[in-house]
Amino acid sequence: xxxxxxxxxxxxxxxxxxxxxxxxxxxxxxxxxxxxxxxxxxxxxxxxxxxxxxxxxxxxxxxxxxxxxxxxxxxxxxxxxxxxxxxxxxxxxxxxxxxxxxxxxxxxxxxxxxxxxxxxxxxxxxxxxxxxxxxxxxxxxxxxxxxxxxxxxxxxxxxxxxxxxxxxxxxxxxxxxxxxxxxxxxxxxxxxxxxxxxxxxxxxxxxxxxxxxxxxxxxxxxxxxxxxxxxxxxxxxxxxxxxxxxxxxxxxxxxxxxxxxxxxxxxxxxxxxxxxxxxxxxxxxxxxxxxxxxxxxxxxxxxxxxxxxxxxxxxxxxxxxxxxxxxxxxxxxxxxxxxxxxxxxxxxxxxxxxxxxxxxxxxxxxxxxxxxxxxxxxxxxxxxxxxxxxxxxxxxxxxxxxx
Amino acid sequence: xxxxxxxxxxxxxxxxxxxxxxxxxxxxxxxxxxxxxxxxxxxxxxxxxxxxxxxxxxxxxxxxxxxxxxxxxxxxxxxxxxxxxxxxxxxxxxxxxxxxxxxxxxxxxxxxxxxxxxxxxxxxxxxxxxxxxxxxxxxxxxxxxxxxxxxxxxxxxxxxxxxxxxxxxxxxxxxxxxxxxxxxxxxxxxxxxxxxxxxxxxxxxxxxxxxxxxxxxxxxxxxxxxxxxxxxxxxxxxxxxxxxxxxxxxxxxxxxxxxxxxxxxxxxxxxxxxxxxxxxxxxxxxxxxxxxxxxxxxxxxxxxxxxxxxxxxxxxxxxxxxxxxxxxxxxxxxxxxxxxxxxxxxxxxxxxxxxxxxxxxxxxxxxxxxxxxxxxxxxxxxxxxxxxxxxxxxxxxxxxxxxxxxxxxxxxxxxxxxxxxxxxxxxxxxxxxxxxxxxxxxxxxxxxxxxxxxxxxxxxxxxxxxxxxxxxxxxxxxxxxxxxxxxxxxxxxxxxxxxxxx
Numbered sequence: 001x002x003x004x005x006x007x008x009x010x011x012x013x014x015x016x017x018x019x020x021x022x023x024x025x026x027x028x029x030x031x032x033x034x035x036x037x038x039x040x041x042x043x044x045x046x047x048x049x050x051x052x053x054x055x056x057x058x059x060x061x062x063x064x065x066x067x068x069x070x071x072x073x074x075x076x077x078x079x080x081x082x083x084x085x086x087x088x089x090x091x092x093x094x095x096x097x098x099x100x101x102x103x104x105x106x107x108x109x110x111x112x113x114x115x116x117x118x119x120x121x122x123x124x125x126x127x128x129x130x131x132x133x134x135x136x137x138x139x140x141x142x143x144x145x146x147x148x149x150x151x152x153x154x155x156x157x158x159x160x161x162x163x164x165x166x167x168x169x170x171x172x173x174x175x176x177x178x179x180x181x182x183x184x185x186x187x188x189x190x191x192x193x194x195x196x197x198x199x200x201x202x203x204x205x206x207x208x209x210x211x212x213x214x215x216x217x218x219x220x221x222x223x224x225x226x227x228x229x230x231x232x233x234x235x236x237x238x239x240x241x242x243x244x245x246x247x248x249x250x251x252x253x254x255x256x257x258x259x260x261x262x263x264x265x266x267x268x269x270x271x272x273x274x275x276x277x278x279x280x281x282x283x284x285x286x287x288x289x290x291x292x293x294x295x296x297x298x299x300x301x302x303x304x305x306x307x308x309x310x311x312x313x314x315x316x317x318x319x320x321x322x323x324x325x326x327x328x329x330x331x332x333x334x335x336x337x338x339x340x341x342x343x344x345x346x347x348x349x350x351x352x353x354x355x356x357x358x359x360x361x362x363x364x365x366x367x368x369x370x371x372x373x374x375x376x377x378x379x380x381x382x383x384x385x386x387x388x389x390x391x392x393x394x395x396x397x398x399x400x401x402x403x
Numbered sequence: 404x405x406x407x408x409x410x411x412x413x414x415x416x417x418x419x420x421x422x423x424x425x426x427x428x429x430x431x432x433x434x435x436x437x438x439x440x441x442x443x444x445x446x447x448x449x450x451x452x453x454x455x456x457x458x459x460x461x462x463x464x465x466x467x468x469x470x471x472x473x474x475x476x477x478x479x480x481x482x483x484x485x486x487x488x489x490x491x492x493x494x495x496x497x498x499x500x501x502x503x504x505x506x507x508x509x510x511x512x513x514x515x516x517x518x519x520x521x522x523x524x525x526x527x528x529x530x531x532x533x534x535x536x537x538x539x540x541x542x543x544x545x546x547x548x549x550x551x552x553x554x555x556x557x558x559x560x561x562x563x564x565x566x567x568x569x570x571x572x573x574x575x576x577x578x579x580x581x582x583x584x585x586x587x588x589x590x591x592x593x594x595x596x597x598x599x600x601x602x603x604x605x606x607x608x609x610x611x612x613x614x615x616x617x618x619x620x621x622x623x624x625x626x627x628x629x630x631x632x633x634x635x636x637x638x639x640x641x642x643x644x645x646x647x648x649x650x651x652x653x654x655x656x657x658x659x660x661x662x663x664x665x666x667x668x669x670x671x672x673x674x675x676x677x678x679x680x681x682x683x684x685x686x687x688x689x690x691x692x693x694x695x696x697x698x699x700x701x702x703x704x705x706x707x708x709x710x711x712x713x714x715x716x717x718x719x720x721x722x723x724x725x726x727x728x729x730x731x732x733x734x735x736x737x738x739x740x741x742x743x744x745x746x747x748x749x750x751x752x753x754x755x756x757x758x759x760x761x762x763x764x765x766x767x768x769x770x771x772x773x774x775x776x777x778x779x780x781x782x783x784x785x786x787x788x789x790x791x792x793x794x795x796x797x798x799x800x801x802x803x804x805x806x807x808x809x810x811x812x813x814x815x816x817x818x819x820x821x822x823x824x825x826x827x828x829x830x831x832x833x834x835x836x837x838x839x840x841x842x843x844x845x846x847x848x849x850x851x852x853x854x855x856x857x858x859x860x861x862x863x864x865x866x867x868x869x870x871x872x873x874x875x876x877x878x879x880x881x882x883x884x885x886x887x888x889x890x891x892x893x894x895x896x897x898x899x900x901x902x903x904x905x
Binding site: 205291 | 605809811812815817819848852853854856858861871
């Protein structure tokens with residue numbers, strides 16, 4: 001959430017050396033990575049944690065009693081505890097999934113037939129499409145893509161949904177959603193709340209108790225962790241709300257000739273051999289971010305995005321799509337008036353070594369509804385610098401004049 | 404067995420009255436015998452060889468102190484054949500599980516060591532707890548302990564009858580063990596009259612009032628002489644009692660005569676609350692699964708009296724012995740386990756020696772245990788704060804009911820706080836940071852976070868402080884010929900083998 005610029009801007013430049021990929025040059029140009037909303041870079045601590053599993057204790061978990069398996073099991077369950085603390089959750093509330101998409105599908109699979117599900121139009125496709133199989137109600141977007149809170153309150157009150165599902169930060173346009181207001185409206189209507197925190201987790205403190213949500217999910221790869229690991233949080237007390245999407249080994253308690261019983265959440269959601277090294281890497285990422293301080297990361301990213309947003313807005317050939325209080329702390333979306341988004345992104349990469357995203361960012365409906373063309377998205381993380389923001393603005397200025 | 408146990412008990416009782424010089428003479432003789440026994444152990448042979456340590460040349464404490472230390476990790480890695488004297492008859496050995504509650508086998512005791520253990524337990528009960536055979540005792544074991552303690556998750560307990568049935572069914576090769584189990588169960592049920600209650604469980608500090616009332620009901624009806632439980636269990640029950648009113652709903656003073664925390668330490672603030680709520684004194688002892696009962700506290704000085712005929716204890720920081728009253732890492736030598744000795748063994752606890760003789764006349768080694776090594780917070784100036792001190796800083800506030808403190812960076816802490824029921828938010832961050840900075844003596848930032856509860860670790864125990872600066876406490880502690888422990892505490896703890904962490 002955009003707030004007045006802080007008087008103290010933390011200097012995180014010392015952490016850049018933790019990201020070995022930043023040493024790479026692209027055709028003689030230093031890499032500038034501004035696509036962290038799609039996936040983040042990985043610090044050495046995470047790389048070491050994953051490598052450590054491969055080089056020191058590769059083994060399956062929860063099964064054998066030999067030393068490697070015990071070590072791997074301990075590391076995997078320790079990872080669950082670390083992630084739980086990162087979210088202010090209990091270990092019994094945190095299941096490992098492949099990513100946020102899988103987590104959303106698990107919830108959708110279990111809940112979509114229990115009543116209407118309400119979600120903002122600005123959601124990622126993974127939080128829109130899975131609900132279409134049931135009774136879904138989409139909250140219309142205002143011209144800037146933001147949710148109309150009053151209209152949303154009325155819709156939720158009238159619909160009396162089983163669930164309100166939303167992101168904390170929409171990746172499509174870079175909007176911070178009014179989560180507290182929508183959650184309050186959902187609670188008033190007796191609905192459960194699901195939060196996709198993929199774009200805020202790792203950028204700011206996420207506290208599931210403070211957020212007052214029933215479910216939360218995120219992908220590890222957006223918060224410095226490996227790909228293929230994500231988290232589904234389910235609030236304690238909802239143990240029987242979700243049904244496993246996959247059935248298999250490790251998630252069953254007993255299997256007899258004619259019947260079987262499942263283990264409780266979260267283990268019932270982890271059929272088969274899980275992504276052990278991914279979970280260990282995710283925990284390493286949590287530890288790494290914790291050691292820096294998520295409030296520090298948030299201040300840093302907020303400073304960078306507010307800076308670049310202001311500079312881009314000053315360019316006559318550029319439209320910045322979201323600004324003001326709705327603007328995300330971690331990304332800026334914009335379009336060139338003269339060059340299509342993919343063209344801008346390609347040229348930024350080829351000519352300036354700047355990696356940005358272009359297109360609809362898996363949120364096509366909100367773009368169509370608001371009449372916004374495909375955009376360029378620059379998203380930052382703790383490893384980005386003010387100098388990189390200056391380079392981006394300068395490069396965009398050059399590229400936009402090319403048509 | 405019984406005769407040897409009672410002759411050992413008599414010896415231990417006599418040794419409690421020895422004067423200092425005699426204790427030291429005896430300990431040196433026992434140390435030499437133990438180190439000599441280590442000459443038959445592959446682990447120690449390999450450990451001492453690079454240091455040119457000659458087990459026959461240990462003629463005073465100075466030469467003993469030059470021996471390298473061993474960690475739990477060393478012992479586990481050497482299990483089973485490299486920690487046993489090659490002269491020992493394997494049939495004489497009993498497996499010992501480390502970390503008490505996690506039940507991982509790591510060591511052996513022989514029958515003689517077991518006699519000393521039993522004698523120490525007797526002495527602890529009678530002299531430490533004033534708990535004599537035939538008096539009732541209630542025990543609430545940790546979550547993961549029901550197999551060892553004979554109580555399952557539903558509160559069902561083992562009985563002598565059941566053990567006798569096991570004995571009848573046991574195949575020939577297992578009858579000796581089955582017979583021992585019958586005897587142990589008999590001692591437990593009819594001599595020590597232990598009643599096991601089921602563990603408080605994973606809801607931890609948020610355990611439902613109705614469930615806590617069942618414990619209170621059992622205690623009220625059974626009225627044990629001693630209630631033994633994890634420190635956090637005692638504290639949770641005490642808080643629950645206090646919620647019933649100033650006199651604990653007329654239960655104060657009617658639930659147990661003595662309270663004995665086991666598997667951990669109550670902080671001073673917790674002791675105040677627990678003693679006040681139960682209306683009974685807290686009596687602490689110290690021991691570990693692999694070592695046995697080592698010491699018990701004396702009400703005259705509230706220090707632990709070491710059973711000096713069984714153990715030798717050192718306290719070190721940075722590889723040097725610390726003076727009485729100064730916090731140090733505890734290093735223990737078991738003087739009676741010659742089958743699988745533990746010599747200069749790093750137990751993972753910290754504490755400090757007490758100076759001089761006790762007011763009760765005891766002239767042996769006295770010390771206090773001040774928490775786990777992994778909980779030590781070390782300031783940039785080198786000052787060390789033990790875990791209980793950190794916990795008490797928070798617990799002494801009216802806006803904190805339960806707390807867990809995690810050091811995220813040298814100057815940054817996360818405080819997971821369960822506020823009292825009449826408050827919904829934790830203390831403000833700025834105010835907390837300022838006062839904690841004053842307490843520690845350097846500027847820190849505290850992020851208070853409201854949590855629903857503190858849950859136990861997998862072992863069933865509670866860890867209330869996680870330090871990232873504890874490595875600074877034991878750097879250059881020279882457990883080997885060269886220092887081994889630098890860097891993060893996590894890595895160090897793997898070498899110490901503290902597998903009770905979650």
